Amino acid sequence: GQQLNQSPQSMFIQEGEDVSMNCTSSSIFNTWLWYKQDPGEGPVLLIALYKAGELTSNGRLTAQFGITRKDSFLNISASIPSDVGIYFCAGLGAGGTSYGKLTFGQGTILTVHP
Amino acid sequence: EAQVTQNPRYLITVTGKKLTVTCSQNMNHEYMSWYRQDPGLGLRQIYYSMNVEVTDKGDVPEGYKVSRKEKRNFPLILESPSPNQTSLYFCASGWTGGTEAFFGQGTRLTVV
Numbered sequence: 001g002q003q004l005n006q007s008p009q010s011m012f013i014q015e016g017e018d019v020s021m022n023c024t025s026s027s028i029f030n031t032w033l034w035y036k037q038d039p040g041e042g043p044v045l046l047i048a049l050y051k052a053g054e055l056t057s058n059g060r061l062t063a064q065f066g067i068t069r070k071d072s073f074l075n076i077s078a079s080i081p082s083d084v085g086i087y088f089c090a091g092l093g094a095g096g097t098s099y100g101k102l103t104f105g106q107g108t109i110l111t112v113h114p
Numbered sequence: 115e116a117q118v119t120q121n122p123r124y125l126i127t128v129t130g131k132k133l134t135v136t137c138s139q140n141m142n143h144e145y146m147s148w149y150r151q152d153p154g155l156g157l158r159q160i161y162y163s164m165n166v167e168v169t170d171k172g173d174v175p176e177g178y179k180v181s182r183k184e185k186r187n188f189p190l191i192l193e194s195p196s197p198n199q200t201s202l203y204f205c206a207s208g209w210t211g212g213t214e215a216f217f218g219q220g221t222r223l224t225v226v
Contacts, residue, residue: 006156040220041219041220042118042204042206042217042218042219042220043157043204043217044217045216088156088157090157100145100162100164100170101159101162101170101172101173102147102159102162102172103159103173104149104156104157104158104159105156106154106155106156107156
């Protein structure tokens with residue numbers, strides 16, 4: 001099946017620092033999604049991107065849908081302790097047998113030191 | 115309150131004993147799906163459904179069955195569970211096109 005490579009796998013940062021993570025794929029996607037998962041909880045949708053080149057913000061979070069439709073990045077500015085968690089990218093299949101299939105990256109574990 | 119409800123939250127069972135994990139959403143979403151989450155592998159889609167009576171295989175469908183007889187419910191069935199199906203399972207729902215805004219709380223399944 002389709003695969004997403006998400007990096008980095010983990011990050012240890014100081015409170016107040018900016019964070020950047022990205023996902024790349026060998027396949028094109030129609031939609032890119034970014035989720036955050038807290039311990040013991042299901043993932044929560046942070047940002048959805050629907051068009052190549054689209055840049056979308058949600059508070060301190062900014063995400064972009066790559067022009068090639070094969071990549072996306074997420075930036076978190078001025079990190080705070082509650083940003084701790086696992087961040088996942090996900091791509092929605094572009095068509096054919098992939099239409100409707102959602103593929104997740106392996107996740108980025110974020111730790112924020114006060 | 116808008117939510118996706120999974121039951122049970124925790125389940126320990128024995129190899130070969132059929133089980134069903136239920137999933138229900140109250141948002142009239144057309145799209146529903148099931149995932150399993152394993153350390154280092156992220157979330158992998160098992161099955162998804164674009165609408166009632168329409169289901170498709172995800173990336174890891176082997177050993178699982180689903181049905182979508184009603185819009186709100188999407189149960190996951192393990193006919194003959196095996197230890198390699200020990201995992202954390204999530205149900206999710208969203209609007210047409212697969213943008214999944216809502217995940218359930220998860221079901222931790224252990225097969226011994």
